[in-house]
Amino acid sequence: MSVRLARLLNLVPYLVARPEGVPIRELADDFGVTVAQIRADLTLLWMCGLPGYGPGDLIDIAFDADTVRVNFAAGMDRPVRLAGHEALALSVALRVLGDTPGVGDRGAIASALDKLGAAAGAEAAEVPVRDTVAESDVERYAALVESGNAARITYYSASRDTTSERIVDPIEVVAADGHAYLRAWCRTANEVRQFRLDRIDACTVIDEPAAPPASAARPAGRAAGPGEPAPTAFLASELPLIELRLGPAGKGITDSYPCEEIIGEADGYRRIKMRARDLEWARRFVLGLGGEAQVIAPAELRDEVRSAAQAALDRYADPPPETGHRHPAAPSGADR
Amino acid sequence: MNLVLCLLSSRRFQTASKIARTVPGYEHDPEDKRAHEAFQRKFERDKAELRRIGVPLQSGVDPYFDTEPGYRIARSDFELPQIEFTDAEAAAVAAAARLWHQPELQSGTAQALRKLRAAGIDVESHAAAFPVKALPGTEAALSPLLEAIASRRAVAFDYLGARDETAQRRRLQPWGCAAWRGRWYVAGYDLDRAAQRVFRLTRIPGKVRLVGPEDAYTIPEGVDVLAFASEAEAHQTPSRAKVLVRPRAAWGVRRRADQIGPRRSDGDEVCFTYTDTPFTASWLASFGADVLVLEPPELVKETIACLQNLAEDRR
Numbered sequence: 001m002s003v004r005l006a007r008l009l010n011l012v013p014y015l016v017a018r019p020e021g022v023p024i025r026e027l028a029d030d031f032g033v034t035v036a037q038i039r040a041d042l043t044l045l046w047m048c049g050l051p052g053y054g055p056g057d058l059i060d061i062a063f064d065a066d067t068v069r070v071n072f073a074a075g076m077d078r079p080v081r082l083a084g085h086e087a088l089a090l091s092v093a094l095r096v097l098g099d100t101p102g103v104g105d106r107g108a109i110a111s112a113l114d115k116l117g118a119a120a121g122a123e124a125a126e127v128p129v130r131d132t133v134a135e136s137d138v139e140r141y142a143a144l145v146e147s148g149n150a151a152r153i154t155y156y157s158a159s160r161d162t163t164s165e166r167i168v169d170p171i172e173v174v175a176a177d178g179h180a181y182l183r184a185w186c187r188t189a190n191e192v193r194q195f196r197l198d199r200i201d202a203c204t205v206i207d208e209p210a211a212p213p214a215s216a217a218r219p220a221g222r223a224a225g226p227g228e229p230a231p232t233a234f235l236a237s238e239l240p241l242i243e244l245r246l247g248p249a250g251k252g253i254t255d256s257y258p259c260e261e262i263i264g265e266a267d268g269y270r271r272i273k274m275r276a277r278d279l280e281w282a283r284r285f286v287l288g289l290g291g292e293a294q295v296i297a298p299a300e301l302r303d304e305v306r307s308a309a310q311a312a313l314d315r316y317a318d319p320p321p322e323t324g325h326r327h328p329a330a331p332s333g334a335d336r
Numbered sequence: 337m338n339l340v341l342c343l344l345s346s347r348r349f350q351t352a353s354k355i356a357r358t359v360p361g362y363e364h365d366p367e368d369k370r371a372h373e374a375f376q377r378k379f380e381r382d383k384a385e386l387r388r389i390g391v392p393l394q395s396g397v398d399p400y401f402d403t404e405p406g407y408r409i410a411r412s413d414f415e416l417p418q419i420e421f422t423d424a425e426a427a428a429v430a431a432a433a434r435l436w437h438q439p440e441l442q443s444g445t446a447q448a449l450r451k452l453r454a455a456g457i458d459v460e461s462h463a464a465a466f467p468v469k470a471l472p473g474t475e476a477a478l479s480p481l482l483e484a485i486a487s488r489r490a491v492a493f494d495y496l497g498a499r500d501e502t503a504q505r506r507r508l509q510p511w512g513c514a515a516w517r518g519r520w521y522v523a524g525y526d527l528d529r530a531a532q533r534v535f536r537l538t539r540i541p542g543k544v545r546l547v548g549p550e551d552a553y554t555i556p557e558g559v560d561v562l563a564f565a566s567e568a569e570a571h572q573t574p575s576r577a578k579v580l581v582r583p584r585a586a587w588g589v590r591r592r593a594d595q596i597g598p599r600r601s602d603g604d605e606v607c608f609t610y611t612d613t614p615f616t617a618s619w620l621a622s623f624g625a626d627v628l629v630l631e632p633p634e635l636v637k638e639t640i641a642c643l644q645n646l647a648e649d650r651r
Contacts, residue, residue: 002385006447008337009389010454017456030453048337050345051358074341078415079454083390084486086451089444092482093432096515103431108424116429119419119452127482128562129515161587161623178518201591248496248503248541268494268503268541290618291645308624309646315628316640 007031008041008048012059012076021069042068049074087120088127095129100175102142133180135197138173141182144203145170150210151184154202155195159281163201164188169210173197185212239275242282243296246270253293271296283308339382340391344414349398349406352379383407390451416455426462433459440479477537478513480544481522485510488551490527493544495535503541508533509553514561521565525553534564574609577616578631581606585626588619605630618642 011031015022022030028038042061049058060072082090091113098109144151151170156163168184174194175181181194192212241260246253248268261273276282279301286293286305295302338359343350356362356375364371383393392413397405421429429452433445452459477493484491491510494503510524520537581589582603590596595607610616617638620627629639 002388005337005385006389006450009340009391010450014454014456017454031450045337047360048341051342075344075411076341079451080390080414081392081416082448082451083388085440085483086390086444086448088482088486089436089441090429090432090448093435093441093445094428096435097428097432099515105424105428108422109428109432112421112425112428112432115419115421115425119416127513127515128560130562131517132515133518156587156591158588161585163587163591176518248494284622287624287646288618288622290614290621290642291648292618306647309621309643311625312621312627313640313643313647315625316636316643 004041007033008045009076010079011041011045012070012073013079015061015068015070016073016077019069021064021067024063024066024068027068082116082120084120087116091116091120092127092129095127096132099129100132101136101138101180102173103175132178133175134178135180137197138175138180141170141173141180141197141203144182144205145172147205148210149205150208152204152206153182153195153200156199156201158199159277159284161284167206168193168195169212171210171212185210239277240279240282240298241273242276242298242301243271243273244286245294245296246272247292253289279304340386340409343393343407343409344411346408349394349396349408351404351406352376353404354406355379416451419452419455419457421457421459421462423462426457426459430459430463438476438479477522477540477544478520480546481510481513481537484544484546485512485555487546488553488555489546490548490552491544492547493540494542496539496541506533506535507547508535511555511559512561513537514565516562516565516569519565521561521568523559523561523564532564534561534568574611575613575632575635576607577610577620577629577635578605578607579620580604580628580630581623582626586623589623589627603628610635613638621646 014027014030024035024038028035031038033041042063045059045061047058051057056072057074058072059070059074059076061068061070094109094113094116097103098106098113103109149170150167152165152167154163154165166186166188168182168186170182170184171192172183173180174183180197182197182200183192183194185191186193244253245265246269254262254270254272257274259272259274261271263271265271276285279298282301283304286295286301287308295305338361339355342355342359353366356364356366356379362375362379364375366372366375386393391409393407394410394413395405395407397403429449433449436442436445449459481491483489488509490507492505492507495506496503507527508522508524509527510522512524513520513522515521521534522537523532523534525531526533579589580600580603585603589606589608590604592608593606594609596604598605613635617629617635620629620635620639621642629636
């Protein structure tokens with residue numbers, strides 16, 4: 001109901017602001033509802049008006065040849081002020097933008113914030129934002145995207161623990177979760193990847209236009225996991241499915257990685273199913289979770305994780321043989 | 337709707353009984369107890385709904401005419417002021433409106449844009465593709481916290497501190513939120529610890545519940561949540577780690593190193609600085625047997641603990 005009332009309160013001033021009239025189809029589209037709903041709304045508004053409710057007191061809306069215009073607004077000339085939570089959601093988002101390097105025109109963001117502050121009713125709470133990303137070279141990669149050129153990058157992949165060189169077609173820079181990423185079509189992998197800027201060891205612009213496939217240029221809805229590509233939809237079903245049991249501290253995982261299924265269990269534990277790029281990726285991924293995740297399936301992954309951890313533990317149990325020269329000052333007690 | 341128009345049309349306070357007599361939809365026989373109670377419930381509900389949409393209802397008593405309290409809407413508080421955006425400002429607002437993923441914050445921005453559009457400002461037509469797109473960090477807890485701060489209500493949530501094994505229930509009078517280095521923080525007065533505390537929103541694994549009455553506390557003057565957040569994080573002084581890395585392995589550790597060597601037959605000694613021990617330990621554990629942590633002892637202990645967790649058969 002409150003959605004409809006909010007819409008009704010917007011409808012009259014919307015029409016007042018457009019005295020030339022608005023086609024009903026356009027009106028419905030602009031309010032994100034069906035034409036039938038808009039007709040029902042207009043009919044209801046017809047019965048609203050000033051106390052007395054005589055012919056001259058009611059809101060008068062005229063339809064002619066499918067165009068809607070308002071003749072008498074009964075004092076509803078302007079929309080309602082922004083409610084506190086509305087102004088806040090918008091102004092916090094503007095602050096995030098304003099503090100992210102490379103995003104738009106800072107002056108415009110600051111003045112838009114001031115104007116919104118004036119448009120809000122009650123005094124909006126202050127939500128300060130500082131240092132949205134750790135990387136300092138965001139502007140450089142934003143310029144690369146703007147230049148429209150392809151680039152050769154040397155990239156360290158944390159999930160593979162290797163550094164490799166590849167040619168990429170930049171699409172955009174995305175700032176998420178404290179880091180900035182270059183989203184680009186990777187010609188080596190033949191898919192869209194996200195490269196965390198602080199893991200790009202070298203970047204050379206090449207004299208060739210960036211030409212990501214049309215399907216890839218679509219902006220990402222949500223950042224994929226740190227440094228990892230979002231599996232393209234048509235491929236996703238072919239990637240190995242892994243099932244994990246996450247402890248209460250594993251919350252960030254379901255936020256950062258697309259999960260196919262999340263089932264809550266007692267005491268904040270959750271069972272999730274997600275697609276892994278391959279089992280080698282999955283092994284490093286689970287090992288990096290510090291025991292916060294337990295592998296349920298596949299059994300092969302569970303065994304690999306366990307034996308990798310055991311092999312590492314064995315090294316702590318048997319200190320390495322002292323073959324090389326040790327620096328005399330180097331304490332060796334920590335080996336044990 | 338008629339209620340809004342009725343209250344807007346008069347500068348005088350309108351009493352509930354007068355509203356019931358004049359506004360369609362509220363008609364009833366005030367002598368009929370049940371009908372009158374139904375009216376009162378409906379009237380209360382409608383008032384709450386109007387406040388939620390942003391309609392400022394004033395209540396008061398008109399001393400010349402009435403004895404019971406009445407309501408009115410002051411036009412100057414009700415109407416969206418005249419507002420104009422330059423193209424660049426409109427583009428910024430449009431981009432900001434697309435930032436959120438969390439449903440409450442999303443609908444807040446969507447409602448705000450609809451009001452602007454009703455005033456003839458279509459920011460979306462100015463939407464420009466920015467070369468950099470910002471996505472704020474985990475935000476599920478943000479919306480209830482902002483709501484609590486706005487109404488000065490206390491909150492309760494489970495919190496997994498850096499040193500906690502399991503999440504602890506915390507009760508807080510929140511003062512403010514801030515984002516720092518890509519993370520959201522809330523600061524306030526911790527009711528159980530009876531002290532001022534700052535919390536990282538990513539460490540709230542469950543829901544934030546609003547508890548207790550509105551206006552339960554006042555927010556101290558000049559609270560600087562950013563300063564609290566950076567101070568809390570700065571308590572972690574950097575430490576030096578020394579690890580032994582197998583030949584031609586663990587490139588991630590080598591990349592981070594500020595000192596590699598001396599070289600031993602079983603690998604290279606690598607040193608780097610770090611602040612967050614649990615985080616660094618689980619990162620080092622991810623390299624498996626390619627990395628042996630040598631120093632400091634607490635990092636060795638924590639890494640072994642991670643590996644033991646991973647090696648354990650918990651079926």
